[in-house]
Each structure stands twice: as C-alpha cells, then as structure tokens.
Amino acid sequence: MSNQFETDHEIGENNIEVLGFDIHNPVFVVSALLVILFVAGTLFMPTEAKSLLESAKSFSINNFDWLFMSASNLFILFCFAIMLLPTGRIKIGGKNAETEFSVTSWFAMLFAAGMGIGLMFWSVAEPVAYYTDWWGTPLNVDAKTPEGAGMAMAATMFHWGFHPWAIYAIVGLSLAFFAFNKGMPLTIRSAFYPLFGERVWGRLGDVIDVLAVLATIFGLATSLGLGAQQASSGLHFLFDTPDTITTQIFIIVAVTSVAIISVVRGLEGGVKVLSNINMLLALTLLLFVLIVGPTLTILSYMGTTSLGYLENIIPLSNWIGRDDDKFFHGWTVFYWAWWISWSPFVGLFIARISKGRTVRQFISAVLLVPVAVTIVWMSVFGGSALEQTMNNVGQLAGGISSVSLAMFQMLENLPLATISSFIAIVLVLVFFITSSDSGSLVIDSITAGGKLDPPVPQRVFWASMEGAIAIALLYGGGKEALSALQAGAITTGLPFTVVLLLMCLSLYKGLSAELKHS
Template identity: 80%
Template sequence: MTKKTADLPANWGGKMSTGSNQSTEDYETEHEIGDNNIEVMGLDIHNPVFLVSATLILIFVIGTLIMPTEAKALLDGAKGWSINNFDWLFMSASNLFVLFCFLLLVLPVGKIRLGGVDAKPEYSRLSWFSMLFAAGMGIGLMFWSVAEPVAYYTDWWGTPLNAENKTQAGADMAMAATLFHWGLHPWAIYGIVGLALAFFAFNKGMPLTIRSAFYPLLGERVWGRAGDVIDILAVLATIFGLATSLGLGAQQATSGLSFLFGVPDTINTQIIIIVGVTAVAIVSVVRGINGGVKVLSNLNMTLALLLLTFVFLAGPTLTLISYMGTTAIEYVANVIPLSNWIGREDDKFFHGWTVFYWAWWVSWSPFVGLFIARISKGRTVREFISAVLLVPVLVTLVWMSVFGGSALEQAQSGVGELANGLGSVSLAMFQMLENLPWTQITSFIAITLVLLFFVTSSDSGSLVIDSITAGGKLDAPVSQRIFWACLEGAIAIALLYGGGKEALSALQAGAITTGLPFTIILLLMAVSLFKGLQSELQNTPKR
C-alpha cells in the first residue's frame, strides 16, 4: 500500500494536493506500487487483506457445502439477531445518508471536480450512466419489479404501513413502498461511497481502496491494521451482497427457462446457470472495463429499454401513466412514515423487507461505490450526486410503474396467475408477460437480460474486489480477477445449497449479516468525506 507520495498529506491540516488531470495510467504507476504487496503464483496480493478475506470466504463455502443444515441455522440466527437488535441502526443510517447527499448538492463543496480543476470525464454521460445503473441494480430490478408490488398488494409477507390489501389504496401504497426500497435511500448509500473513493483517489492521490477514505479520521493508521480491517469488511460485505444478487438471478433465470422451455426448476439447474454465467463473466473480466463491462452495460440498457417500451405499449398504457404520477405522489407523501422505525405496527413488512433492503444496499455499496468511482473522474461533486442520486430514481420510477403497474392491473382484474397471489417470486415476471402478446419472445428477452445483468454484476464485482485486495491497484493480474469471479459464484452456490427450499432466506441472511458492521463503516466514511471536501475547498485556488 502506498504510504508516502507527494500527494499524501503528512497531516490532515497541512497543505494538500488539489488534484491534476493525470491519466489513469499515470495514477496507477505513480501511486499504487505497494510495499505490503506480495506475489504468489502470479497473483499480486495485498497482505493480509487478500489472504484473510479469501480464507474466511473459503471456510464459509466449504463449511456450508459440508454442513448445510448447520450453516442454515447459523445464517438464520445471525439474520434474526441483526434485524431484531439493529433495525434502528439500518434505518437511521440510511436516512442520514439521504440527508447528507442533499446537503452536498447545495453546499459550496459541490463545485469541486473529481480529479482536479482541469480533469475531463473519461466516458460519455450515456455510457457512464449505463455502467453505474447496470452494476447498481440490474438483477434486482428484473427480479422484484413485478414480485414486490404484488407481494404487498396480496399481503404475501406483510403490507407497508398496514395498508389494506387487495384495494386500490393498497395497490398505490404497494407501488410507493416498492419505489421507497429502490429510490433515494439505496442510491444515497452508493453515492457516498463512490464519491468518497473517487475524491480521495483522484484528488488526493491515494490508492483506490476503501481505507483511503478514512485518512482524515485515522491519518497514517489507515495503512496499518485499522485499514486492513476496513478493507476486509468491505470485501466480505461486497462478495456476500453480490452473491445474494447472483443467487436471485440464478433463481429467476431457472424459473424463466422452466416457464419457456420446460427446463427442470431445481437447485441443480440454478447451480449450472451460476457456473455457466461465471464462465462468461470471466471472459468479460479478461477484456476489462472498456471491452467487457462497458459493452455489456450498453447492451443491457438497450434490451431493457426495448422490453420496457414493449410492456408499456402492450399493457394498459393509460393506467401505467397514471401509476407513474400516483407512485411519485404516494412516495413523497409516505417517505417519512416509511423511513421511521419507532412504534411501527407493520413489523412483518418492516423487518422482512425494509431492513433487509437497507442491509443489502450497504453490502453492495463497496462494490457499486468503488466501481462508479473508477468511471467518474472529471465530474463535479454536484454533477456526481445529481446523476447518482436523482437520475436512477426517475428511471426506477418509470420501470417499477410499468412492470409493477402491469402486474397489479392483472391481479386486480383477475387475469392470469397473479390474480391468485404471488406463488413464486422468481416466476412472477414471466407470469405477467404471459398475459401480453409475444410471450415467448419477451420472456426470452427477460431471461437474456437477467443473465446479462448477472454477468455485468459478477464482472464489475470481480474488478472491484480485485482492486481492494491488491491494495488499490487497477492493473492487478488477470488471474486474480478470475479468482474472485469464481469465488463469487461459489458463495452464491453455497448459499443456495445451504438454504435448500428456503434459499431466498439464506441469500437475505448473507447480505444482512455482512451489511451490519459495514453500516458503521459508512457512517464514519461520510464524516471523513465531509472533512476532506472542506479541506479541498479551502486549498483549491480560485479561478
């Protein structure tokens, strides 16, 4: 880990670099030659982050595969303990992150440019947005956009704020609660992590790894054991958060293949899909961001737009337009009650959905944050927060209104399987498409989208974890990226296998358990980021 360079401050109050317009290659050469890195079997690893993280993960995978029953009991116990004792932490922290992001939009620090006053963006706005959005929520939006509103409407696992199920008011609240879980709160979490990592890497010349964001609070200790612990927690949170999404993606892809081609919907099929998609992800990893993630992300967004347009036009178009307005209004009206954790009477919904989502987003934040940091050099703080926080929320509003609104319309009208309630979460998307024209084609596109989002998430996650475990390097050996891509797939398989018939619960347990300690890390990161931005503003010459 680089400890002493011209850009690293001896103490936080001293003179600091204001950044430069140096290229990514210069950054890698100048700042990322780590004296704690060792080469083993062609791997350039940071000791002890790589070794401790890999060892703990391998122990979990092997232990779960050998003792699935015991592993499931342990996961369920950890999940219950985390939710029952720390629901207040997840809720209050997420609220603070949203408020902090809005604060950054209006404060003078918003004019700071990532990479220095002369830095230029490396990607077009369209490619930039496509990459951050596909990496941030792709699989989840495909999995839950139909299932979640129908679940709330039919009281499959609790209703938000105890709204009366199977009524129009219940449908409106179902859509508002869905947008609540996928709106400002998750993107605020992503935004803080991404901004902190981009700022300390591109403006302060530090390695692009989680520990760098804590320099204002820890000083030189970030290069020691304290920094090691932070990075290890980041790796564990990231890989379990990713595994949750990969497991959900495998479940939905299997259900789609069963629906479309009669493929057996079993855990063995899910495992085969994970193995196959991981193999494709490895090819993408080898090609790097420009040749892999960027291409896949643009393809994802194109197919997603086609599917969205089709459902919008083939479904109840006027009703869907109405849902967009109603959902936005209900979201604004209920965001505070839904954000409150004191005296909640809808405990089943509150703990089973909201707390899980907040933990899931936290566990994803190192991955998404570090990834969007890598592609956001040249953006101002205000531009970064505006794009990361507001634009995805608007897209999510449209996406959820179209897919969720179509599903609710079918459920309310007594059309198709959804009229009988939510039988299978992973099959819900295809049951909705079954009642629209060209079912075979649209279902195949949906399966393709799930698999592409699957590959993009695995690819992006491998690049990010690789960077953390290589001490912030962006040019670690390809074999190292392949190692992490394989390990992500292995954890997803272990969680599905260990969960058995309750695999969804096991996937949720992994995200919640690892998200808990990292929530505290993120709160401290927000404080550190604010101190850093204030210092940068004071030391940046006026032009």
C-alpha cells in the same frame, strides 16, 4: 495533495507478486481463507449454518432497526447538502481531470451494477406482494383496496428510491475523492484517512478491506445463485426445460464463463459493452410492455407513484411507534441492511468510473437520475402486474406463488409472451454477468492494495470464486445454504452502517479542506 492529508503511503507497498497475482498482504490471504472456511462450514452443516446466521441477521434487524433507519435518512440529507453547498463544484480528480466514459455509458454501468438485476426480480413481485398482503402491508393499509394498490407502488418505490442510491453515492464519492483527488489507493480504507491518519495503512485498514471483500463476494454469490434459480424457472416456464439443480449449475457456469471473458477485457472492452447492451435490452422490454400493456393506466401510475412516494417517504422512513412490524422489519429494515452490505462493491465500482465529474454531477447522476428511471420502470412493470391482479387476470390474481416466476407470469398475459419472456431471461443473465464483472473488478482492486488495473490471473480468480461459491452452495446445501449466505451478507450491514457514518464525516472533512486549498 493538501498538507492536511499528506501521506507517504505508496500503492502496493505491502504487495507480494506470486504466480501472476499482485497480492496485498494480508487482505487477499485472509479474505480467501475466510471465504473457503465459510463455504466449507456451510456445506458440511447447511442447516446449522443457516440457523446461526439467520439468528445473527434477526438480531441485527430487530435490535438495530433504529440505526439502519436513522442512518439511511441521514445519508440522503448528507448527499443533498454536499451537492447544494459550494462542495458541489469540486471536480473528482482535480480541476483538469477529464472523464473516461460518455454520460450514457457511465450511467449504464452504474445502474447495471447498482440494482438492475433486483428490478427484474422485484418490480413485479413486490407491488403484488404488498397489495395481496403476502408478507405484511405498508403502514397497515388494507390489502386488496384502491388505497392498498397506491401504497403498494409507493412502498416499492420507497425501497428502490433515494435511500439505497444515497448509500451508494456516499461510498462512491468518498472513494473517488480520496483516490483521484488525494492520490490514495482506490480501496475502502483510504476514505478514513482524515479520521485515522497513517493507521489506515495498518491492521485497522486491513479489517475494513477484508470486511468489504467478504460483503461483496457473499452478496454477489447469493445473487448469482438466486438469479440462476430465476433464469431456470423462466426457462422451465417458457420451454419446459427441467427446473433442477443441474440446470441452475449450468446457468452459473455459463454466466461465470462469459463474466471471466468480460473481466479479462476490462472496463472499456467488457463491462462497458455489456452494460450498454443491458440498457438497450431493458429499454426494449420496457417499451414493449408499455405499448402492448394498459398504456394509459401505466402512464397514470407514473404520476400516482411519484406523488405516493413523496407523500409517504417520511411516514415510511419513521421507525418510532410503527405497528406494521411484519412489513417494517421483514421488508424495509432488511432492504436497508442489504443495500448497506452491497455498498462497498457498488460504491467502489461507481468510484472507479466517475473521474472527471463534479460532486454535483456525481450526486445528480447517482441519486436523482436512477430514481426517475426507477419510477418509470416500476410503473410499467409493477403497474401492469397490479392491473392483472386487481382484474383477476392470470396467475398473479392469486398472489405471489414464486418470486422467480412473477415477471414471466405477468408477461404471459401480454401479446408475444414467448418473445418478451425470452428477452427477460437474456436480460437477467446479462445483468448477472455485469454484476459479476464489476464485483470482480472491485475485489481485484481491494485485494491488490487499491490498484486500478490488477493482473489478469487475479481477475480470473475472483470471478471464478463467485461462481464456484454459488455452485458449491446450491449443490451441497440448496436453498438453505443460499439463505445462510444471504443472512451472512445482511449481517455485515450492521458494522458497515457505522463505517458509512464515519465515512460521511471523513468525506466532509476532505471536501472542506479541498475548498480551502482550491
């Protein structure tokens, strides 16, 4: 460790072992109590909770749009800078560090944790929504026109391209560098040691870690609840099963049970295996739609989507003088706040699996490769959906009736729809299991003071909490409670934007010092 960042702090210094748990005091206790209080309050007053948190979300999005937009643009520039500068040759874990996972498994895990499930939701729904002006059109391009179709694909790619992955890359690289190169705990507070010194081991660090735990568990529970609704809608659409709260709760219980088994098995025997299954299923579904769908048109979309994305990335990244307010605030700023609120979870998980890669390899894999894969994915599914919409084929021709059903409505008009829809349902569920797995491992690490291998009871506790929160909110408050939880997660994006900006400065100081001492 270089003298500039030398610290006497030991992992687990403030930990208490109770009933098989390795509790970091006060992060574990405060996080658990705040989660319980939030859920209780939302269950007793779902309408009031939703109103309060929606107001907080609207305040953040409407008054700090400039911060979300400018910061997100800066994150991309920062990532490319540290990749291309001499800092790019620094290896995570030191010169002699070896990788834990193959390139394929590494990429499968980071992609599944990062946004795999979101692509199942929105790869069909989002382009169709923009094309039909379901909730605003990007840059006020006319809906239901050839120009509108091109912009729909470009804007969808914009929301799932460089910006979110740059956010994840900064958090992931910061945590990996300070944990594996400087020997600090694998927890959010460690990334701020160059800025705040020993104070990060005190109350300041506790606040940062608690905020990270809350953002992670609220985001995961929201996604689990929304995913259960999508899976339930798919099962009803496919097999005419009842699309009820009972079905959704059964799905959550099943997903959580498998997630608990997987999280007990750990990274190698659980998350890695499921992530590889994910990628195989996703590739199967993608190739199927590419082959049986409008193949030549889909292939053309890959080129036009890429060009449209690059041509419009600057206009869509601009926040000054925008007159497409419904799209700008309702989609883009919302997305940026959502990605930032998810960054502690995804970033820490990516850090956990990235030892042995150079900074250049890390940025390339976390920033460039996912964008290329997403272009292909969006072109296949979004392109197929747009073709059906423009040619008045199937239910999508009438626009978006349900985001949960959009994928299945598109597959319905292709051959072997029952088989492909079933694969899609399984893929949704497995994506949720891997998200729950990786999220639980992240929360375990933070609440155990940054330990890489927390006790099994602690893993089971947090995996169970995610499912319990989603079930309680669905059963007690339905969609209103889930909306309140999502609004709460989005609101955490505002303070975390400042956290990420400070993280950039801290990471640059750390990497610069590493170069001088290498």
